[in-house]
Amino acid sequence: MSESETVAAVRRPELKILSSRVFRGPNVWHYEPAIQLVVDLGVLEDFPTNTIPGFTEGLLERLPGLRNHTCSRGHRGGFVERLEEGTWLGHVAEHVALQLQQAVGHDMRRGKTRGVKGVRGQYNVIYAYSDETVGLAAGQLAVRLVNDLVEHDPEFDFDAEFERFIIRGERAAFGPSTQAIIDEAVSRDIPYIRLNTSSLVQLGQGVHAKRIRATMTSNTSSVAVDIASNKELTLTLLGNAGLPVPRSQSVRRVDDAVRLAERIGYPVVVKPLDGNHGRGVILNLTDADAVRAGFEVAYEESRNGWVIVETYVTGKDYRCLVIDGKIAAIAERVPAHVIGDGTSTVAGLVEQTNADPRRGVGHEKVLTKIKVNEAAIELVAQQGFAMDDVPPQGEMIKLTLTGNMSTGGISIDRTMEAHPENIEIAEEAARVIGLDIAGIDFIAPDITQPVRETGGAICEVNAAPGFRMHTHPTIGDPQYIAKPVIDMLFPPGSPSRIPIIAVTGTNGKTTTSRMIAHIFKGIGRKVGMTSTDGVVIDERLVIRSDASGPRSAKMVLQNPRVDMAVFEVARGGILREGLGYERNDVGVVLNVQPDHLGLRGIETVEQLADVKAVVAEAVPRNGYAVLNADDPLVRAMRRRCSGRVVWFTLAEPGTEIRESVEDHCRRGGRAVMLDRSELGDMIKVVEGRRSMQLAWTHLLPATFGGRAMMNVQNAMAAAAAAFAAGASLHDIRQGLRSFSTNYYLSPGRLNEVIVEGRTVVVDYAHNVPGLMMLGDFVDKTGAALDKASELGRVSRIGVIATAGDRRNADMRELGEVAAQHFDVVIVREDNALRGRRRGEVADLIAQGVHDAMAEGARCKQVEIVLDELEATRHAIARSNPGDLIVICVDQHGSVMSELESYSRQAQPGARRDDHANTNAVSDPDFMAEAVPSEVVEPPLF
Structure with a gap:
């Protein structure tokens, strides 16, 4: 038996996922959201990639994008080198999961694979994700693909599975309009939270939060939306404002439509009173029979049974996008069409056009596939062709009359070409209707000439207009229209984040969190706090449960009253889902003691310290980590913090710890220390060479005359955190003096x-x-x-x-x-x-x-x-x-x-x-x- 036959006989495709976990914030593996798969290689632990015949070639054939992965080598092709030299299949699954996500437009590049300590053949596969459902599906498909490459499974069709994965990714993704706004927000460090599986998104936190749903915002008037959805009322208001609009009226019966068309004069347009996306709009009707046929189509698309008959205005179709009262972009919309090549049939040309990778179903991509229905076939026939005819080269065959992108149309950017008078008309139309974001549909011979002179009109005003014709025009330069949207929601210089103070440690978390919240409540802040007792909003307990995890933190950040957050962060929440938010301005680590050992893979106090250190790692460069200098495990966390450190210590003068903290202060740092004397123990705040007395410990109610040293330490940590967050010495002193451990302020704690x-x-x-x-x-x-x-x-x-x-x-x-x-x-x-x-x-x-x-x-x-x-x-x-x-x-x-x-x-x-x-x-x-x-x-x- 040859060597390859021996290998084939021994190895088996038994890579399997033992568990999966989604981290929704900074976590023990990374400072950004990640997915963790615990995988077991089984006998494949003995077979790296270079021992499996055809593995590397088959993998690169199915996912050629893997050739671009740098891996640990730091250069393009580094991962291929690892494959050829021999790497383990858990590592391969990591890269495949990342590449699969890139295939659906999620540019994820971070990952790592580490062995499970003490267990041979098991690995932690960690990789980044954008949407967690897509990320998990990518990991599952990656494992199946690796197993199939080890030994082909006749029931596994990668191409079919890959196509289903892409469809899932496209359905889970934001639409082009929503994604454009989110990308702009992220570029400005504005956080976002997805509130449902569709397009409802919160931008900002707490009291600063704004919401968007596609291109409808928190500022959008519901009255304006109702007006825009009533096309007859829209044209009436615009006409009363002296803006050019076609003559129109709504009817409910076909005979009334015919009489109205004859009164206003042919040609006419019929369309549903409350339609959208161009559905049910029939243009250029020249006689009564055409009106009757068009009326039936429009009536089917009308939700309330009313159909508009209006004058047909000839010209090109332009969409003017107005944001916050100013023109942001103008696009010429060209109806869905094909261009004859002299050899292909109309049907063949449609198929070729739909093969464009930019085209998808509905709004999932920047262009929409052309749909061949009875209306399209009839329109082609009106142009003298059947679907199986071959049009002459260069002949344009329309498949729809309207230029909507949702029906397969294309767009040409005309933003810089529009005449100033036309721009003024569009802006005035948005103001008349009252929309903060409006799509003004112009019909005009040429947008570069004044419509009042050339003949043209506003035929429609749209609430929540799509952005993709402007952000991804088929012809012309893209317009960055998300910028004025974010400028409107968050004017330059306005805040989008609320201050976040996170408190962790083995003991004292709850009391310290309550002290910090009490200090800022006295200043007048609306504090949202999470703890093991529940979620507290402005000192009102709104949810009673163990709420020291990431979901509760997200709940606080969604509350529109909260202008400051204080989070108690427990070990279990970090291990289960991460922090649940992006970063904390102040991270407090009180202590690390041997508790909860033996749970969730945490066997030693050093491992527990690594978990608690996530809070310190989540401190940004302009933030502060408040650390207990008396705890060696906490003291070591200073090297894992990007921000500045504020120490607190009970150590007496002359000790090594105290001298180290004092040296830190002499270099411009901050600390909270305890000075002992015959009169009592004095808490002092030190910044640089300034030393400021805060309070006698025996005068703080929570310390029981200084006997409760645990609360002396908690008070010092709270003071350090409040000082780092901007509270004045007087406010901190007053907060600690008025905080007691009675049941109403600190239930269950001393x-x-x-x-x-x-x-x-x-x-x-x-x-x-x-x-x-x-x-x-x-x-x-x-x-x-x-x-x-x-x-x-x-x-x-x-x-x-x-x-x-x-x-x-x-x-x-x-x-x-x-x-x-x-x-x-x-x-x-x-x-x-x-x-x-x-x-x-x-x-x-x-x-x-x-x-x-x-x-x-x-x-x-x-x-x-x-x-x-x-x-x-x-x-x-x-x-x-x-x-x-x-x-x-x-x-x-x-x-x-x-x-x-x-x-x-x-x-x-x-x-x-x-x-x-x-x-x-x-x-x-x-x-x-x-x-x-x-x-x-x-x-x-």
């Missing part, structure tokens, strides 16, 4: 309530680093309570839990940490077990508590009460007045409702019937409970 003489703290701490910081607060608060107690020592009771998707070791360590700070530990469980059996998580945590107790930890007793509310009641029941109770919550609304019920029972005349109605409280914030965190974010539409 909420302190007094229940029958007991100090109860409700917090969300659910991982080891968070509980360690909470434990420090417990120690300081407990010491203060000991001094105030007549007995000299109060009991510390902790109710703790964690999510079921943590590692067993993490759960045991949580118990060990809790045992160091509490006298009694009550272990509960979340409602959502995340794959664990009931009681399993609690047993692991309790085991950690017992292990620490055996080593001499503070804890003297551990109990398991699985239900959250029952655990809360148990903690209250076993405590005494003066004790400190800390409840680490899952459903904070229910817990706060339960605690509030104790206060109500203490009122005179109140009864407590075994907690039978504990949720029936007066405050709706306690009654409405948050959706569990594992619930997927709600769809936007």
Whole structure:
């Protein structure tokens, strides 16, 4: 057996896609949207391209555009060199997916292929996309093509599949008019969001947003659109304004049409009152029989049954495009036609014309294919030919009478040739109707001569006119008409983006986000905020769920009231879909701690840091990254940020970290630092050589007199972010002084309530680093309570839990940490077990508590009460007045409702019937409970 036969016997076409993911913003792979395919090569891992006979030749034959790919070589043909030298098929699939998208006009060139760590034969295939449905389809077809080249599948027809792929791409693409506007917007750094699968697009963000649908804009008057759609009313208004228009009137019956035609004089035109795209328009009718026949065609296209009969104005057909009151372009529209070559039939000439790659179906391409219908055949017959006749060379055969592009016509640019008087007439017509973007249809012998002298008229005014006859004229220079559209929507110098502050980290994200939003609310900004509690618009909770992902961010950017956004960015959202927006002006990274390890391929804290670093990487050159100098993993992110860095640190003077931060400031940088003294701890803002005192930590309500160091750190990060975003020192100081951790400003985060003489703290701490910081607060608060107690020592009771998707070791360590700070530990469980059996998580945590107790930890007793509310009641029941109770919550609304019920029972005349109605409280914030965190974010539409 030959070598090639041996190879063929061993290899099999088993490249397959294990998973696919669409990133809709900066992500762990790239700073722009990308698609990730995890592929498995199977036995093909042992067969690079140079070992598969005919593979390279077959691939280049089907997709010759691959010859232009540079790949890692940096020059044209680099990818072909890689194929010939031998590269793996996952890498080939990446390039094929990019080339397939280029075939439908999506110029995508970015991609990379990386092996899945620790798994032989599996690869991450990453490539850019423009439309996600097309991008995913490209990846799937790429894999099928690669497998077919390894061993041909008789059921796989690449040409047919490729044609279906192109059709899908053309259907998903924006039309030429919409695409022209979007391209101009992107060139000016104006962001856009596609709002549906058609042409509805938002340009800009928040309060600056404008919408377009094709060439209709947010500024387009609906009254003007209604007027333009009523052709009789349009001509009446234009005539009353002294503009040249044909005589016309609408009728509902054919006999009335004939009588009207005889009164105004032949030849006439009949057309539907409310038609568009030239459908149902019959020109140059010279007798009653022609009017009757034309009336039937027009009546079929009329939505309300009215047909216009008007004077037929002879001349050429011109479309004058008026944008914001000024002429932007003028095109001469030539009806669909063919030119005889002396050898081909009319039908053959039509087929040759439709073969032009610029022609497509409807508006999918810059030209439309000519449609041969009964009307076209009849028109050809009127010119003395049948479809199978051969017209003489140079003979022009019309297939339609109207020059609409949608019926197969062509366009000739006449923008620079029009007479100034005709331009003035067109501009006045748009003003009379009231359209911001209008297509004025002129019939005139010559647009270079005044129509009032040569004879001509405005026959129609169109709302939402198409741009493709101007942007892609068949003859002449293209006109860049998207520029005046964007100038109208976003005048030069006007903003299109709202400031975005993104906050990430293992702990403290929610509180820091709330602090930042509170600061800017005090300035008067309408802040849209996302967090694990929901979407908040101007301090109003509009959606209650875990909203720390990209879809919620997009929801905020679509809200027309929002003039500033503060996003809490969680690890899960970044891994699932990326950031969901293009960039953030300020990116805050608080800390990176070992949490959520073992999920979605994140096994180490260093890998987790790479995920969090996406927020810093999304900072532009003129933006700021606010980084925690005390965390080495966060500190290292400064090298991944294109913008400037603002440090915040708790380090004391003389330490290496503090000296490094001070050196950064001496070079003109910014930082927020903490100075300790006998009077207390002072937060100061440093910029260059200026040092500005911000606030004493013990005077900030959120810090509990300086005891809650986690909130001291959060306040410093919030101050740094607000300062970077342009807030004044006074506004920052006032915001932090008025922000407290009461339930209404910071639900579930260090909420302190007094229940029958007991100090109860409700917090969300659910991982080891968070509980360690909470434990420090417990120690300081407990010491203060000991001094105030007549007995000299109060009991510390902790109710703790964690999510079921943590590692067993993490759960045991949580118990060990809790045992160091509490006298009694009550272990509960979340409602959502995340794959664990009931009681399993609690047993692991309790085991950690017992292990620490055996080593001499503070804890003297551990109990398991699985239900959250029952655990809360148990903690209250076993405590005494003066004790400190800390409840680490899952459903904070229910817990706060339960605690509030104790206060109500203490009122005179109140009864407590075994907690039978504990949720029936007066405050709706306690009654409405948050959706569990594992619930997927709600769809936007």
